[in-house]
Amino acid sequence: MKIKFNYKGVHHCEAVVLSCIDFRFWRESVEFIEKGLGIRSFDFPSVPGSAKAVNESYSIEETVKSCISVPMELHNAKKIVIINHEDCGAYGGSKEFGGDSAKEQSFHEEELRTAKRNILEHFPDKEVILVYARFADDGEAVEFLTIE
Numbered sequence: 001m002k003i004k005f006n007y008k009g010v011h012h013c014e015a016v017v018l019s020c021i022d023f024r025f026w027r028e029s030v031e032f033i034e035k036g037l038g039i040r041s042f043d044f045p046s047v048p049g050s051a052k053a054v055n056e057s058y059s060i061e062e063t064v065k066s067c068i069s070v071p072m073e074l075h076n077a078k079k080i081v082i083i084n085h086e087d088c089g090a091y092g093g094s095k096e097f098g099g100d101s102a103k104e105q106s107f108h109e110e111e112l113r114t115a116k117r118n119i120l121e122h123f124p125d126k127e128v129i130l131v132y133a134r135f136a137d138d139g140e141a142v143e144f145l146t147i148e
């Protein structure tokens with residue numbers, strides 16, 4: 001089987017997008033990055049919990065090194081996007097928040113902001129974009145929010 005290769009001769013990309021491994025979100029995340037953020041070329045490392053791996057002291061150095069530093073150096077990316085999502089098993093899922101989705105969202109927003117601070121300590125000159133993916137339309141859609 002052959003599939004068209006879209007990046008012949010291209011060795012740099014615009015961004016590194018760190019996301020969760022969860023199978024329910026990655027296709028939609030790719031679509032959002034392309035259509036919602038207008039980023040067409042990006043490395044796409046994934047780890048359970050995304051921001052969680054950047055914030056936990058035992059894994060921060062390893063995550064930053066393998067998931068972000070290497071892509072940055074190899075592909076000269078200027079932006080870092082971090083995507084967390086609702087009902088993330090790495091955080092115990094929605095049940096940890098007793099089904100209170102507003103509480104869950106604000107928790108993830110803080111996680112993302114903490115991850116941004118941690119990332120900027122390593123890469124002060126990069127643009128960091130924070131995204132939270134939540135269920136919408138009674139679970140028929142995924143809505144992506146950019147977090148300030």
Ligand SMILES: [Zn+2]
Pocket residue numbers: 020021022048049050085087088089090
């Ligand atoms: Zn997850």
